[in-house]
Amino acid sequence: MQGVVEQVKPAVEVQDPLHIWTALHSADEAKAWVEHHLAASRACISELLAVTGARTLENTLVPYDRAGWHLRMAGSQSGVMFMVHPLAEVRDAAQQLSQVIGAESVALSLNLDVYHALSAIDISTNAADAATRYYIERALLGYRLSGVDKDEPTRNRIRVLADRMTHLSMSFSRTVQDDVRSITIDTVADLLGLPQDYLTRHGVRSVASPAASGTMQLEADTPVTLTTDPPEMTPVMTYAASPQLRRRMYLAYNDRGYPANKQVLLDLLSAREEMAALLGFRSWADLATVDQMMGSAANMRTFLNEVQAAARETAQHEFAELEAFVRDRDPGALPLTLSDARYWEEQFRRAHYDFDSQSVRPYFPYEQVEAGILATAGKLFGVSFVRAENAAVWSPAVKTFDVIDNDASSPDHGAPVGRIYLDMHPREGKSKWFSECSLVCGVLGLQLPEASLVCNFPQPKRDPDNPQNDDAGLMQYSDVVTCFHEFGHLMHEVLGGRQRWAGQSGIATEGDFVEVPSQMLEEFFEDPELVRTFARHYQTGEPIPHDVFARMVRASAHGRALGTLTQVMYATYSLDTHDKRAAGLDLDALLRAGYDRFSFYEFVDGNRMYAAFTHLVGYTSNYYTYLYDKVMALEFFAEFKQPGPETLIDSATAMRYRREVLEPGGSKPARELVKSFLGREVSMSALRRWISREFGAQ
Ligand SMILES: [Zn+2]
Known part of the structure; x- marks a missing residue:
């Protein structure tokens, strides 16, 4: 199969244009690889601009899309190398290159000639299908939101601001990544x-x-x-009995990034505010939602109010129960502060549900969980994972699998549809986060998608001299849920990776839909039959007992309302920082006000979590995405739980989900994906059931 990369002759030759890490022994090699893709991208744009006659999909949209493909390749792989590469020199280079690529993308998004060229494609005479028309429409909207139709001085200022925002964002993230207390x-x-x-x-x-x-x-x-x-x-936060230790850890953790990031964040917020004003928006929050499902900052406030209303009463009840419990056990521990929350919630769960989250860890040794998730995802999505032993990787710790399509009705039946890389354990210099990252953007008939998980789960360690000392890498319940979550993104990336247009491939929907497939997969963790297939005691091989599992699920449901309000608090913080005037914004006072309004726990003085709240960089004002997508994910998951003879993994529903939600990638508005899968609009009812524990608990 001829790949996308062979279609353009670049200025710099590299050995493997698809994978930056194949020969990455120095910063220079990283630069050469990125330069190869930047040159190829520019060549596509020159080709597009050189067209003299009528503009067609072939002579305009194809080179435009290829240019974007090269930029996405360069951007995503530099981004991943920044997070994972073993050499600090390469990580540094990758970070700088990300800025260069960011600037190149901004330049393309401000290229007036390209905008005019795309606008000139006559879609009525060019036999454009619905996906293509939607692609052009979104691209033109993107151009207008970049300010391409503004006058020259405004466009210059936008360029300066965009560079500044990239620079400040990188600086913020880098400080957090390096700041281990x-x-x-x-x-x-x-x-x-x-x-x-x-x-x-x-x-x-x-x-x-x-x-x-x-x-x-x-x-x-x-x-x-x-x-x-x-x-x-x-x-420490979950199990340490000492409140002083928990408080010290809490303050150390929530002080990361401070003080440096406070000013960086304020500068970033004012750059965003100025940018929004130049583009004709009241605030950054309005700008950042106009091309999303949400639509506006006002809709966001309405949504957050609805969620708060759905959770408030149950949260009060949950907190009152917890306080009564603590009063009984250790009255001196009252009032409860934020650094006590996890510990006492854990104690409460142990006592009320006879459930100790430690007691289930022996059922979740890392290797078994990985195999279990691969098997679950395979069964659910009609694929299998075959180890690609010879694939090049950036660290020997990375495992690679080819994803094979098992769907008998698919034209790709029995063939690979993508490749995944699992980089699952901590390593020196590696990012501390849990994330899913695109590596190679798929294009139908030309290029299979490739994507990676970058996680920090416990690492199994063998002791050859003394096998009793083997560390099986036992995972927490919450680790396993995170693993399901990230795998949901990975499947979306791979199964959505077969589009005609690279710009619609993989996770290319509106940004506020991207957490639906991941959060939906989390819910499958409540199915005992499914979990018992892989949750086996690492020493005895016994599956997790039914009663233990049932108690685990019930215990995990406690605190959902409080947790939901915490999410509303973060979302409101992310909205307010981007909807209020940046001049005079008091990040500390706003944080405190948010906790006072949404949390029942007492604020811990010295909490400066905003300095390490990297979502403010990535999601900007749109942290609401998690909640908004939770609402949709729960409604989706309810489709799998319809009464009937089928078990939870009902293959017909699962395949319908794969076809109607994952496979379209970004080729349709997300609202259409939702409507076609649910057959109706989204409501708050599944969220209410989930919060009030009727959902999932038996
Ligand atoms: Zn996610």
């Missing part, structure tokens, strides 16, 4: 409550107490230091 434990007894494997990893032993027989105490030979990396931070 650590705390040293003064008294080893402060670590009481933490899981044994966590303690062992930090050189802490449990020994019988000489003072009181039958009790255990902790010992360590050297001072224990804990970092704010999630695998070290999360267990």
